[in-house]
Amino acid sequence: MAPSNDLALMKNLLKAEASISKDPMKWPAKFLSFVVPARQKLQNHLWYLSERLVSLALFSDRTSSDKQTIKKAMLRYHDATDSPQTRKQEMPASHQLGSKALKDFIGHDSWSMFELLGIDSSFVKLPVAQWTTSDNYRHGKKVVANLPVVNDAAERALGLATDLNTNKAPKSEEQLQALYRVVKGVREKLHGLATSTEVVTKKSLASISYSWD
Known part of the structure; x- marks a missing residue:
């Protein structure tokens, strides 16, 4: 502990x-x-x-x-x-x-x-x-x-916000939060693929379903 x-x-x-x-x-x-x-x-x-x-x-x-x-x-x-x-x-x-x-x-x-x-x-x-x-x-x-590691979650959120903080980012807070959710969801799916196979191929990427609730 x-x-x-x-x-x-x-x-x-x-x-x-x-x-x-x-x-x-x-x-x-x-x-x-x-x-x-x-x-x-x-x-x-x-x-x-x-x-x-x-x-x-x-x-x-x-x-x-x-x-x-x-x-x-x-x-x-x-x-x-x-x-x-x-x-x-x-x-x-x-x-x-x-x-x-x-x-x-x-x-x-x-x-x-x-x-x-x-x-x-x-x-x-x-x-x-x-x-x-x-x-x-x-x-x-x-x-x-089952408590989440708050520092880790905060650093990941900060990293995501930093990565997407560009001139092309949406100006609307609602649209920006929606973009965060989409990118976060895609990253989670790609991370699961990358850690389950040694080589990530175009075929394996194409097989990913990007629909989620």
Whole structure:
């Protein structure tokens, strides 16, 4: 799950960067030029460690040892009214992550994830060992597993808009959106063909049906 993966990767990058800085002679000369940019890139994509999204880790099979501590942290904030939920998701500062665990990112806003995704959170109060027998937990696990990757979808939409932003593009917003849908549909059909055959021929292209709902 993303929260656990992001935290583990950032810790490894911070550890490597510190080790290189302490004793550069033990590392290849160019290694630092890879580690630092990787850490800088990752620190701009730590939204899974925000209060709201870190609770996704409860549904991961890779965070079994952390679920009890995450649960305890969440219950401390359950029904708390001294700090309102926030609309803005704040990513943690990367230099503070070296000694952090997932439980350290839990806050008042962590409960809102259940409401936003329509997941009954009552299973959290059960012993962790009983979660897999809970219908609410299994439903939540299914919902989380089918969440689209928002960043990937946004980048694809931006790429499509950029590709079609020419002088010949329709001026009408309605026509432009229709063009986006057509091009997106064609690309999806061609992608399916390209990944299913080694060679894309004129005959195979001609066999594609371009009608869709």
